[in-house]
Each structure stands twice: as C-alpha cells, then as structure tokens.
Amino acid sequence: MTEPIVPPSSAEPRFAALSARLLDRTDELAEELARRVRAAEADLAVVPPEDLAAVCAEQLRMTLTHLADGSAMSTESTQANARRRAHRGVPLAALLHSYRVGTQFLWESFVAEAGVAEHAVLIESASELWLGLEQLSEAIRTAYREAEAERDLRARLDRDLLFDALLGTDPVRIRESADALGLPTRGRFHAIAAEVTAELPPGAVWRHLPTERLAVLSLPDATPFPPLQGGRFGVSPAYDQISQTASALRLARLALAAVPPGDEGVSTYGDRPVATLIASSPETADDLARRVLGRLLALPAGDRDTLLATAHAWFAMGGSTGRAAEILFCHRNTVRYRLGRLETLTGRSVHHPREAAELFLALETVRLRAAIINRSPGMSTSTYQNSALTWA
Structure with missing residues (x-):
C-alpha cells in the first residue's frame, strides 16, 4: 500500500502557474534529464535508453502535475521503477542519486523558466521540491528492499533445487546442477x-x-x-x-x-567410530543399551548416576582404577566396589574384552543420548522418555 504525497494546504498560485508552464515542456525536459542521469550514474548503463527516457518523462509529468494543480501524487510508479532497477542489479545508492539528479535538474529548470518577478516565490516554494524528493526516496528504499528480498528468496529456492538435484540419481541432471x-x-x-x-x-x-x-x-x-x-x-x-x-x-x-x-x-x-555407530542407528543402540544396563538404570537416580559416572571414568582413564579414583575424588577401593556392583547388575565384567566392549557401547549410548536431552533446545526429559530409551 503506497502513501500518496499530499500537496500543501495552500499552493502559491504563481508557483503553480510556473509549474504548469514546465509541464507543457515535459517531453523536451525529459530528454535532457535522461542524458544527465545517464552521464551522472554509470551504474544505470544496464538500463535500456528508452526505459530511462520513459521513467524520466513519467516522473517529471507526475511531479509537475502535482505542483501545478495541487493534486496528490502517488508513489506507485516510483516504487515500480525501484523494483525493476533492483531486479536489474542497479545499486540502491545509484538509484537514489539519479532521483537527486532529477530534483536538481527540475530546480534548475524552474530557475531558468522563472521571470524576475517569480524569483521570490520560487525561493519560498523550493522546500516543496526537496520534501517531495525525501518522500520519493523513502518509497524507493522500501520497494527496492522488498524486491531484493524477493530476488534473494528466488535465488535461494533456485539454489536449493539445484543442490537437491545433486543428490538424485539422474546423471544428466547432476552434471547440469553442478555446472549451474x-x-x-x-x-x-x-x-x-x-x-x-x-x-x-x-x-x-x-x-x-x-x-x-x-x-x-x-x-x-x-x-x-x-x-x-x-x-x-x-x-x-x-x-x-x-x-x-x-x-x-x-x-x-x-x-x-x-x-x-x-x-x-x-x-x-x-x-x-563408537559415537558414529550409535548415531547411525539410535533406536537400535537405545534398545541394546537398555538390555545391557537395564537393572543398573532401574536403580534410584542417585545410585544409578554414581555407578554410571564411575564406569565412564574407569573407561576414560584406560582401565586405571587409581586414575579413575583421582578424578572422582574417592578411594580406589570405592571404585573397585562400584565396578563390582556394575558387573553384578549387568552380568558383564569390565576385564573381559568382549563384555567390556558391550558395556562401553551401552555406556556411550547413555552418555550421548543424555547429552541430547540436556543440551538440545526444546527437548525435555519427559519427551525423551517417550523414545526407545525409557530408563532416564
């Protein structure tokens, strides 16, 4: 929805008459304005000459009509021009500069057209031109940024389609997408x-x-x-x-x-490799971990967490009871006792290679899946309990 530029409540009749005289010369003025704008802004070289000339004529006619008869001036055509320029890749700064060039040209045309008796009223009415420029500039910025956002979205959607084609099975489409x-x-x-x-x-x-x-x-x-x-x-x-x-x-x-x-x-x-193996089939890993650690995980939370922490520490320290005791701040006999309880509850020994491997995989599954609960935004423990891993 564009807001029209509303004229002042009391237009100066002599300034309106001066605007009407320039309005009669719109085609002549538009040709000179187009030449000036193209000379002032190299970035507008991508715009076809006939397009630039048509916009210059349209903007002059719209502005001078507004100043001559006091009618409201819509910014729709200005915004449409801003969108076209954005799609052509004309920088916003260059587009805004072209409108400043246009306003300066229009002011010079007023000065050249005005007689000596009209100079005073011309100076009094100058603010209308620059106020109009500011309102047009804001409309240009809004339309240009909207067009940029639309262009970026289309480019992203196109890129997404091309990326998805890389994952397909059609060799021709894969080659074409890679090239694009x-x-x-x-x-x-x-x-x-x-x-x-x-x-x-x-x-x-x-x-x-x-x-x-x-x-x-x-x-x-x-x-x-x-x-x-x-x-x-x-x-x-x-x-x-x-x-x-x-x-x-x-x-x-x-x-x-x-x-x-x-x-x-x-x-x-x-x-x-262990974490990747667990991630490759989380439901299977959950189920097997429950089967290996089920009795341990059924313990009250405090007791369960103590045994899990001890087992993790023992494996992390390469099976050293002494080093595990150091990082747990307890005696090594306490570590041995807890490992004994772990073996009793699981039926697996940490000293038997195959059984130790099964314990380690189950423990890593618990550790990694617990990290998901604790660190993933929006995932609560109750939500996670509804998955295959139901012991926490």
Missing part, C-alpha cells in the same frame, strides 16, 4: 553437515534446512581443508566424483550426530 552451482564433476570434494548457526567456509555450496546446514566444498588437491569454527560440524571423507555427493552427505550427517548438542567441534567420518 559452479562445481566441477570431478575433483576433490567434501560434504559438510553443520548445525543451523554454524558458519560454513568460503566457497562452499550450501543448502539451508530447518535443523541443519548442508554443503559441498570443492578443493584443489594441494589445498588444505579450511578450519571450521563456531558450531558443530560433520565432514565426509574426500570423494572424487560429484555424483557421490548423496552418499558423502549421509556420512557427514552421521559424523555431525557424533558431536553432542552444545559442544563445538568438527567430526570427520571415522574419527569417532
């Missing part, structure tokens, strides 16, 4: 999955989703992988054909899932 996105079909690629707030490296072709950001990064063979900071990232192993992007993104997503929410870090697929 500026990606080679062969080379050295990495797929990246990141949380929505993370910043992706320069040069990455990305896709923004509600819960994550996906990207493809093409790197020359000798170029090191760029640093990633400010969030959680999962990175695929390098691959050499763009048609392998779908598989690589699956691995990148698994690597991302291996970094607990709330942590900051980069996980390359294969760096965290």
